[in-house]
Amino acid sequence: MSKEAIKEKSMILQKEMVEGLFNELDRVQETGKKVCYTFVPGNLSELIRCFDMLPVYPEINALQNAMRKKSAGYIKEAERHAHSEDVCTYVKCDIGMMIKGNVGPTGSKIPDPDVLLLSYTGCFTFMKWFETLKRSYPNAEVIMLHTPYQENGEMTPEMTAYMVQQLEQEVIPKMEKVSGVKFDPEKLKKILGLAREAQDWIARIFETTKHRPSPIDAYFAGVYYIGPINIGFRGTPEAVAYYKELYNEIMERVLQGLGPITPEGEMPEEKYRLVVEGPPNWTNFREFWKIFYDMGAVIVASSYTKVGGVYDLGWRHDPDRPLESLAEYCMNCYTNLNIPQRISLLSKLIKEYHADGYVTNSIKSCNSFSAGQLAMMREIEDKLEVPVGFIESDLVDPRYFSYSNIKNRLESYFQMLAQRKFIHETQNA
Amino acid sequence: MSNLDSIIQSCKEAAFDLDFKRAKAWKEGAPGRTLVGYLPIYMPREIVHAAGGLPVGIFGGGDRKPIVKGDAYYQSYICHIPRSVMEMVLDHQMDHFDGFVFPSICDVIRNLSGMFKQHGFGRFVKYLDLPQNFVPEIGGRFYVHEMEHILRYLREVNGKEVTTEDLNHSIRLYNRNRELIEQIYDLREEFPWRLSLEEWYYVLRAGTVIPVEEHNEMLHVVLEAIRQPIGTPQDRVKVVLSGAFCEQPAIGLIRAIEDAGCYVVEDDLMLGSRMILGPIDDQSDDPLEAIALAYLTRSRYSSSIYDVHQPKEDRLEALVRQRNASGVIFASASFCDPSLLDAPIFQNAFNVRGLRYIAFQYSENINQFKVIKEQVGAFADSIKLWEDEPAEVSIA
Numbered sequence: 001m002s003k004e005a006i007k008e009k010s011m012i013l014q015k016e017m018v019e020g021l022f023n024e025l026d027r028v029q030e031t032g033k034k035v036c037y038t039f040v041p042g043n044l045s046e047l048i049r050c051f052d053m054l055p056v057y058p059e060i061n062a063l064q065n066a067m068r069k070k071s072a073g074y075i076k077e078a079e080r081h082a083h084s085e086d087v088c089t090y091v092k093c094d095i096g097m098m099i100k101g102n103v104g105p106t107g108s109k110i111p112d113p114d115v116l117l118l119s120y121t122g123c124f125t126f127m128k129w130f131e132t133l134k135r136s137y138p139n140a141e142v143i144m145l146h147t148p149y150q151e152n153g154e155m156t157p158e159m160t161a162y163m164v165q166q167l168e169q170e171v172i173p174k175m176e177k178v179s180g181v182k183f184d185p186e187k188l189k190k191i192l193g194l195a196r197e198a199q200d201w202i203a204r205i206f207e208t209t210k211h212r213p214s215p216i217d218a219y220f221a222g223v224y225y226i227g228p229i230n231i232g233f234r235g236t237p238e239a240v241a242y243y244k245e246l247y248n249e250i251m252e253r254v255l256q257g258l259g260p261i262t263p264e265g266e267m268p269e270e271k272y273r274l275v276v277e278g279p280p281n282w283t284n285f286r287e288f289w290k291i292f293y294d295m296g297a298v299i300v301a302s303s304y305t306k307v308g309g310v311y312d313l314g315w316r317h318d319p320d321r322p323l324e325s326l327a328e329y330c331m332n333c334y335t336n337l338n339i340p341q342r343i344s345l346l347s348k349l350i351k352e353y354h355a356d357g358y359v360t361n362s363i364k365s366c367n368s369f370s371a372g373q374l375a376m377m378r379e380i381e382d383k384l385e386v387p388v389g390f391i392e393s394d395l396v397d398p399r400y401f402s403y404s405n406i407k408n409r410l411e412s413y414f415q416m417l418a419q420r421k422f423i424h425e426t427q428n429a
Numbered sequence: 430m431s432n433l434d435s436i437i438q439s440c441k442e443a444a445f446d447l448d449f450k451r452a453k454a455w456k457e458g459a460p461g462r463t464l465v466g467y468l469p470i471y472m473p474r475e476i477v478h479a480a481g482g483l484p485v486g487i488f489g490g491g492d493r494k495p496i497v498k499g500d501a502y503y504q505s506y507i508c509h510i511p512r513s514v515m516e517m518v519l520d521h522q523m524d525h526f527d528g529f530v531f532p533s534i535c536d537v538i539r540n541l542s543g544m545f546k547q548h549g550f551g552r553f554v555k556y557l558d559l560p561q562n563f564v565p566e567i568g569g570r571f572y573v574h575e576m577e578h579i580l581r582y583l584r585e586v587n588g589k590e591v592t593t594e595d596l597n598h599s600i601r602l603y604n605r606n607r608e609l610i611e612q613i614y615d616l617r618e619e620f621p622w623r624l625s626l627e628e629w630y631y632v633l634r635a636g637t638v639i640p641v642e643e644h645n646e647m648l649h650v651v652l653e654a655i656r657q658p659i660g661t662p663q664d665r666v667k668v669v670l671s672g673a674f675c676e677q678p679a680i681g682l683i684r685a686i687e688d689a690g691c692y693v694v695e696d697d698l699m700l701g702s703r704m705i706l707g708p709i710d711d712q713s714d715d716p717l718e719a720i721a722l723a724y725l726t727r728s729r730y731s732s733s734i735y736d737v738h739q740p741k742e743d744r745l746e747a748l749v750r751q752r753n754a755s756g757v758i759f760a761s762a763s764f765c766d767p768s769l770l771d772a773p774i775f776q777n778a779f780n781v782r783g784l785r786y787i788a789f790q791y792s793e794n795i796n797q798f799k800v801i802k803e804q805v806g807a808f809a810d811s812i813k814l815w816e817d818e819p820a821e822v823s824i825a
Contacts, residue, residue, distance in 0.1 A: 081773060081777065082772055082773035082776040082777060082788075083772075083773050084761075084769040084770075084772065084790075086506065086763065086764045086769060087766055087769045087770050088766070088770075091770070118735075120561065120735075123536060124533075124534075124535045124536045124539070124766065124767070125536070125766055125770065127561070127735055128732075128766065128767065128770035128771065129770075130737075131735070131736055131737060131770075131771075131774065132770070132773065132774060134737050135740075135774060135777075142737045144561055144562065144735055144737070146560060146561035146562050146568070146735075148558045148571070149533070149539060149556055149558055151539075151542060151543075151555070151556030151558065152556075158571065158574040159571075162560075162562075162567065162568075162570070162571040162574075165566075165567045165570075166562055166567055169564070169567060170562065170564070170567070338542070338543040338546065338556070339540055339543025339544055339546065339547050340543060340546055340547050342543075343547065362504055364504075364506045365506075367507060367535065367536040367537050367540075367766060368536040368540075370504060370506075370507065371503070371507055371511065371536055371537040371539075371540040371541070372540035372541070372543060372544055373504075374501065374502050374503065374504065375502050375544050375547065378501075379547060392504065
């Protein structure tokens with residue numbers, strides 16, 4: 001059984017931020033604030049904030065429901081309404097929750113959207129999801145921001161111009177109409193300045209895993225760290241304060257030579273350093289994490305924590321190019337990178353973070369991530385001669401989390417890593 | 430053998446030749462010719478034609494290609510077409526292609542484009558990001574840039590500078606192609622027994638792998654042939670087949686649907702060849718803009734196009750009524766996100782509107798259809814027995 005989680009100051013700050021948002025959502029009828037449903041990858045948090053709207057992220061609700069063991073019922077409900085077993089379970093969890101009254105993971109009813117803002121980045125299913133939501137909320141304004149894919153491994157001037165035109169002529173006018181707030185470019189610049197600061201901090205935080213032992217787990221704990229920057233707080237002083245505090249806490253651990261904190265306390269020994277590709281499983285999150293920390297495995301970098309923005313390569317929001325940088329942000333999210341770019345980024349992480357291995361958690365219902373992962377794995381294995389591991393699970397459907405299968409596979413994988421380490425150490429002795 | 434039979438036979442051979450021998454022979458027929466493979470659903474074939482190329486549809490290996498290597502590239506829960514396409518390209522069946530275009534349809538096909546890039550297949554690989562913004566000055570302009578990008582790639586291959594007249598000429602040929610196709614659909618609606626869906630599918634699909642000029646001649650002959658009172662009407666119900674726009678069902682399944690008591694009078698099997706409704710302006714000073722405008726304003730409904738301003742359920746219902754069909758068969762490839770995510774939208778709307786439908790899933794390499802045939806047969810019987818009663822559907 002897991003012991004009670006230990007909470008640090010940064011965790012309390014994060015909890016306050018998230019609770020604050022849900023409290024505000026509870027009070028929209030009194031405050032008159034407008035509600036904007038949108039998605040994490042390519043989210044336009046700065047713009048939403050500019051118009052004093054409140055964001056709701058359907059996929060965050062889905063994963064929160066999964067962590068609270070509510071997703072299975074919602075998925076079943078969606079499947080009763082003609083949704084296939086074989087599609088994204090975030091979608092089905094969200095639709096099921098909506099059919100059941102749209103009571104969110106915290107137990108409060110989530111207000112209906114005034115606007116459905118589809119900044120469609122790196123995942124085709126998002127588009128289909130909002131087509132479905134539009135039919136449930138016919139009065140909501142729909143805003144589509146089409147984000148071109150980095151098919152050639154670059155953001156061309158034409159791609160940026162296309163997005164800026166959409167922002168200027170479609171997105172901003174519609175947001176003004178819904179919110180009743182006039183667009184203030186100066187306000188946006190200030191928000192972007194704060195977003196940039198938060199991005200600097202989070203980039204530094206994820207770089208701390210270069211230390212040995214790594215002071216944090218960049219996947220299992222990383223998913224908590226990316227919360228504020230991805231769910232609407234990017235561009236706020238609170239987010240900057242949170243990341244600053246988090247960074248200081250982590251650096252304190254570095255100074256003391258401590259490893260990551262797990263739900264069962266400090267990890268005593270770092271045996272293996274891994275890079276992980278793919279989202280985590282949410283229905284059995286702690287069990288899943290435990291398999292790794294019980295074996296002394298620390299995730300030093302992960303692709304999933306870049307799903308709401310890739311900051312490793314230096315890209316930041318730029319207040320002097322506000323709309324262009326919103327466009328570039330959307331285009332630069334992880335799943336909007338083409339397969340060679342993804343391979344290149346993962347290879348860089350494996351090398352720079354001195355990883356002992358590379359593990360893919362392939363998600364049954366997420367083709368955006370999963371399609372191509374086997375080829376990526378093979379390429380990385382061939383190029384870097386790093387041991388690769390492969391497991392399968394799902395986002396929020398507990399039917400596809402097979403604990404024993406995953407544990408067996410990972411145990412075999414860790415045995416292989418142990419053997420390699422032994423051979424390596426013997427040869428170098 | 431009649432002219433019609435010989436065309437059908439020839440089309441059958443061309444459509445399912447996984448070595449694309451006709452295309453290869455065409456390329457070898459003159460210097461400077463190029464072959465550009467494209468995946469479903471839609472790409473503007475006119476621009477490849479204008480640049481001296483032959484656009485060649487790649488619809489996977491179907492049930493004619495054992496998968497050995499392809500499975501190593503895809504997990505079991507991903508649709509079948511990308512693994513058979515990988516198998517084909519790894520087996521050197523597309524070595525004579527100069528480039529590949531992957532139109533935006535879903536994450537799987539999109540990521541397949543990256544795998545082609547990573548492996549260095551062809552001299553170019555282009556993911557064609559079709560616009561989801563339908564304002565001509567915004568989405569149209571972006572789409573023109575996308576087409577120019579393909580033309581740049583083609584120029585690098587054969588050095589051909591494409592003129593306005595080249596493009597307008599190609600537009601005219603494809604306009605004629607779509608016109609003939611629609612005329613055949615119209616005739617089939619009235620006399621579906623004159624040309625079975627299976628036969629029509631061969632003819633239609635062959636058009637994706639042979640030169641448009643040749644296909645137009647074939648279509649003309651087919652059209653003239655089915656204007657004659659051939660064949661014998663059967664006691665079958667007219668239906669629309671929807672959802673099979675990418676990975677193609679095996680021929681056995683197509684045959685099974687009609688054998689089970691249906692006439693399929695409308696379908697989306699080769700949607701890309703029919704995507705644009707009506708002719709594209711072939712006199713324009715800016716033909717790329719004309720192609721873009723046609724796509725933005727006169728496309729068929731499709732699972733790959735954001736539909737909020739033109740709900741797809743309304744458009745499918747209109748199509749059912751236009752074709753005097755009695756119901757819809759939703760056929761989705763297993764694990765096909767676009768088709769499966771659209772299914773509840775259609776089905777929930779049709780439940781309310783009292784339109785009859787059935788739904789099933791298939792995979793391109795599966796050719797056992799007993800269950801599906803029984804399901805379709807029961808569907809056809811139910812329509813015949815209770816034709817005048819609105820469908821009542823309750824959710825258990």
